[in-house]
Amino acid sequence: MKQNNELKVFISSKDSTCDECGEDLGLHAWITLNEEKGAWCLSCSDLDYLVFLPSGDAALTRRSKKYSNLTAVVLKWSRSRKRYERQGLLVEAVALDRAEQECLADSEVRARRNQRAAGRRMELDKAYVARFAEKIRELFPGIPAQREKKIAEHACLKYSNRIGRTGAAKELDEPAIRLAVIAHIRHTRTNYDELLGTGYGRREARQMIHDEVAALLAKWEQLS
Numbered sequence: 463m464k465q466n467n468e469l470k471v472f473i474s475s476k477d478s479t480c481d482e483c484g485e486d487l488g489l490h491a492w493i494t495l496n497e498e499k500g501a502w503c504l505s506c507s508d509l510d511y512l513v514f515l516p517s518g519d520a521a522l523t524r525r526s527k528k529y530s531n532l533t534a535v536v537l538k539w540s541r542s543r544k545r546y547e548r549q550g551l552l553v554e555a556v557a558l559d560r561a562e563q564e565c566l567a568d569s570e571v572r573a574r575r576n577q578r579a580a581g582r583r584m585e586l587d588k589a590y591v592a593r594f595a596e597k598i599r600e601l602f603p604g605i606p607a608q609r610e611k612k613i614a615e616h617a618c619l620k621y622s623n624r625i626g627r628t629g630a631a632k633e634l635d636e637p638a639i640r641l642a643v644i645a646h647i648r649h650t651r652t653n654y655d656e657l658l659g660t661g662y663g664r665r666e667a668r669q670m671i672h673d674e675v676a677a678l679l680a681k682w683e684q685l686s
Contacts, residue, residue, distance in 0.1 A: 469534035469658075470494070471509065471552060474501070475541075482506035492536070508664055509534055511616070511649040512552035513578075522558075522565050523551055530557035532655035554655065591618050594642075597634045602643060602682040609646075617642040643682070647675050 471492050478491040481500035487493065494507040504510040512534065515526055527533050530553040537546040562575050595614035599605065648654045652674050657667040 469509070469532075471504070471507075471534045471536045472546070473536065473538040473549065475539050480506055494534075508649075508654075508658060509552060511554070511645075511655070513555045513558055514550055515553055515558055516550040517548055518550075519565075522561050525561035525564055526553040526558045527551060528557075529560045530554040530659075531653075532659035587618065591615055593634060594618055594639070597636075597639050598643060601636060601639055602679075603685045605643075605682045613642055613646045616646070644675060644679065647678050651675075651678055 471494055474487070474489070474491045474493055477489050478487040478493055478501055479485065480487055480493070480503040481496075482502045483506050485503055487503055492504050493501040494504070494509065496502055504512075509532075512530075512532065514536065515523060517523070532554060534552040536549040536552060538549050539545075540547045591611070591614045594617065595610040598610035598613055602610070648668070648671065652671040654667055654671050657670060658664065662670070
């Protein structure tokens with residue numbers, strides 16, 4: 463059923479465990495709260511494809527929110543003020559890029575963009591990403607050129623709790639690799655994020671795009 467509630471992500475103030483996948487998230491984990499199933503990590507909440515935009519630049523935030531099909535407010539509990547305070551917004555990377563393009567006259571925004579890009583490069587384990595990408599190409603020979611690298615870089619980002627950081631993925635386990643490819647298709651080749659952003663539940667949204675995902679997955683499994 464569709465709802466219009468704003469999606470919220472909380473930065474926990476204590477050690478947390480994802481009640482969906484069982485992953486130990488540690489202190490200050492980024493989680494969503496589900497009334498029926500408790501706390502979920504961003505990966506299980508299907509929000510790990512979003513990037514964080516800190517509060518502070520109203521114009522950039524407004525434009526990013528305008529262009530992003532899916533957004534989530536990030537909140538953190540303030541002990542001194544006894545309330546949750548807004549830390550920023552999770553938005554789609556393409557939306558943030560577009561918003562930044564419109565704000566490039568602002569040197570501060572330009573510097574922040576460069577810092578984020580440099581930080582991302584530092585976080586990637588290049589050798590592991592290369593092996594992960596090679597395995598994707600092996601399992602999906604029909605995948606478009608260079609797409610395997612993009613999927614691997616996203617899935618293997620350190621500290622992200624994404625599929626590429628799991629033990630199975632580090633062993634290049636086929637089901638784990640397949641899940642990473644499915645996630646990429648879901649978020650980049652369908653309107654899945656838009657469905658979540660308009661209030662559909664994760665299960666319902668996945669059912670709605672199931673055939674579309676399966677068809678493209680089958681195509682990539684075949685040589686072109």
